[in-house]
Amino acid sequence: MAEQLATGSRRGLRPALPLLLPAYLWLTVAIFLPLSAMVFFSFMTDLPLAGKEWSFTLGNYAAFFSQSLYLTLLLASLRLGLEVTLWCVVIGYPAAYVLAKVLKGRSREAIFLLVILPFWSNGLVRIFSWAMVLREGGILDITLNAVLPFKINIDLMYSYPAVIIGLVHSYVPYMVLTCYLTLQAIDDSLIEAGRSLGASRLQMLKRVIIPLSMPGLIAGAALIFVPVVGSFMEPRILGGRTGTFYGTVIEDQFVAVFNWPLGAALSFILLAVVLVILALAAPVLRRAG
Amino acid sequence: MRMPRLTAFLTATAVFVSAFTFAAQAAEEVHVLNWKGYGADEPWAVANFEKATGYKVVNDFFNSEQEMLTKLRTNPGLYDVVMINAAFNDQAMAGKLIQPIDTSKLSNYADIAKDKAGSPMLNHDGKVYGVPWVWGLTALAINEKSFDKPPTSIAEMWDPAHKGRVIIRDDAVEAVQFGAIASGQNINDIKDMGAVKAKLTSLMPQIKTFWSSENDWNQMVASNQIDIGTYWSGSADRAKTHFKLPVSLVIPQEGAVAWLDAFSIPAGSKNVAGAEAFINYMIDPKFYVEWVTKVGAPVSANTKAVEALPEDAFNRKVMGSPEVAKRIQFQAPVTDEQREKYLALWQELKVNVK
Known part of the structure; x- marks a missing residue:
């Protein structure tokens, strides 16, 4: 039996190789090699360009711990990641539920399209359109003042809320998509059974729907949290003077001061912290699921 | 079947290669x-x-x-x-x-x-x-709509009347040298970094955002979001002449950075x-x-x-004019050590805003 299984899997692997090869070749060339170069850089004192002297050092990693600046920023970025993920759940999950369980046919397709639409537009275009909406004398300000009987002053531009709004807008489709897939897979008869056994709507949500759609929620949260923690474009453009985050400092190291070793070290510290958080969260979330 | 295909392939390659060499020669x-x-x-x-x-x-x-x-x-x-x-x-x-x-x-x-x-x-x-x-100069430029009479002092940037309507460039060296002028120091030989830091720290709450390109600056003025900020003399001239924006350059009495x-x-x-x-x-x-x-x-x-x-x-x-020549200070090279020190100060200031 064991032998049979072994040959079976071997037979299964060999024909599968040509199918796997392009993906792994691509991963090796496009991700693994540059990433290992970056690991290498992060232990160097300087880039070996134009005959500059360099040697190996742990100094770039030590820099993170020697100044409170980087830790403060990392915490701020983690908070940003949590808040954006939370808002994506609050906004995205109900939408996914309606898409999966309430709407059918044409109307579902139409709403789905609206959800996906932000994906098809360029990130910079999205951010600059937010800039037009959020600023003082912008679209939001003018519209609200035209409708409301009293005068209010809306100037959200260059503030922390603006960063949150921009990021939530960019990332909410991930949450809708992942939750939609798991919610759609829930058998309607389970919901009917629950109802017929006298469960209230809230009980149904808590005991049946959320647990069954947990994998989607977790996948969505991970997909959103990780890039948001390292984001730099949205904070820089929408955040103004409050827009300094861990991601913008890494960008500065690469673009503004040409300190690639420090930038690489900061990136890998971020990667490590994010991995630790995901690893710690995994068992808790799995139990919840 | 096989040969023509190979020939076609070779021809295609040859055409490509010659196209590339042609491009290189041109x-x-x-x-x-x-x-x-x-x-x-x-x-x-x-x-x-x-x-x-x-x-x-x-x-x-x-x-x-x-x-x-x-x-x-x-x-x-x-x-x-x-x-x-x-x-x-x-x-x-x-x-x-x-x-x-x-x-x-x-x-x-x-x-x-x-x-x-x-x-x-x-x-x-x-x-x-x-x-x-x-x-040219890194001096001040004003949104003409916000001033009846152009200011003469760099202290205008700290005026509470302009709170949230001031802009400076996101550049450590420029910010520190600007702080040096505001605290009455030589930009190429800053003796009292503490004074620069204190000046810039008190400027931070006044700031709307940081600019990095001319376009940023001009857009802020076009949408009437700022009153005053650091700007380059040529850019201020361009904003006025070319983009017809209400911008004018101010060379403060305390001086300006020349480059x-x-x-x-x-x-x-x-x-x-x-x-x-x-x-x-x-x-x-x-x-x-x-x-x-x-x-x-x-x-x-x-x-x-x-x-x-x-x-x-x-x-x-x-x-x-000789009178302006007396006030301005030409920027000298900045060493890597100084630049790192300035950047650390600038990052600290930006983080403390949070």
Whole structure:
């Protein structure tokens, strides 16, 4: 039996190789090699360009711990990641539920399209359109003042809320998509059974729907949290003077001061912290699921 | 079946290869690296130059001096002309990023003001590494709609009336040097960093956002979101002349940072002759007068070019006046050590805003 299984899997692997090869070749060339170069850089004192002297050092990693600046920023970025993920759940999950369980046919397709639409537009275009909406004398300000009987002053531009709004807008489709897939897979008869056994709507949500759609929620949260923690474009453009985050400092190291070793070290510290958080969260979330 | 296909494949490859070599041979291109919207990429200027010389100009841009150095380091041989702030010339030369220039090939070089051409920042071991192009100030600019009468002091930036309507550039060196002027110090020899820090710390709550390109600044004024901020003299002129924005330059009584921009030829340039022709065209009085009239520009380093301006032109009357010359401080090279210190201070200030 064991032998049979072994040959079976071997037979299964060999024909599968040509199918796997392009993906792994691509991963090796496009991700693994540059990433290992970056690991290498992060232990160097300087880039070996134009005959500059360099040697190996742990100094770039030590820099993170020697100044409170980087830790403060990392915490701020983690908070940003949590808040954006939370808002994506609050906004995205109900939408996914309606898409999966309430709407059918044409109307579902139409709403789905609206959800996906932000994906098809360029990130910079999205951010600059937010800039037009959020600023003082912008679209939001003018519209609200035209409708409301009293005068209010809306100037959200260059503030922390603006960063949150921009990021939530960019990332909410991930949450809708992942939750939609798991919610759609829930058998309607389970919901009917629950109802017929006298469960209230809230009980149904808590005991049946959320647990069954947990994998989607977790996948969505991970997909959103990780890039948001390292984001730099949205904070820089929408955040103004409050827009300094861990991601913008890494960008500065690469673009503004040409300190690639420090930038690489900061990136890998971020990667490590994010991995630790995901690893710690995994068992808790799995139990919840 | 097999042979024709192979032949077809080989032919296709040959065509591709020859297309590539053709493209490489047609390298009568001059690749220019400069700030966006800073003279070298003016469509009329490019067209004039191309018509006169037959070279084709390819422009590329940077958003900070550090980005410019990064681009030179990571793309050796790509660029033929690069515009470098004289204070960074040292660093570019030490990194072997630029090569000496044969000024005998530049017919306009003799007309460049002697103090600029002879600047120790551009000359190393008797060789010229940079051709002075224009100079200007990092001073203040105001949104004319917010002022009845232009302010005269740098202290205006700290006036609570402008809270949340002040803008400064996201650049550690510029911010620190600005703080030095505000605290009455020499920008090239800052003795009291504590005073600079205190000045900038109290400025932070006044600030709306940081700018990094001319476009940022102009948009903020166009949408009436700022009153006052640090700006470059040439950019303020351009905002007024070209974009018709209510912007005017203020040279505060406390002083201003002066800079000198120069053209260099990157090491490994594939078209040195084209680069020389382009640089010579850039320092030509004809180009300069057209640039000032049509678009707005800083002050040319070419004395004949400035003399070609009308008597009352800002770049001739105000910028050329001895009274202004007394107030301004020319930027000297900043060492890596100083730059790191300034950056640490600047990052700390930005983080403490949170």
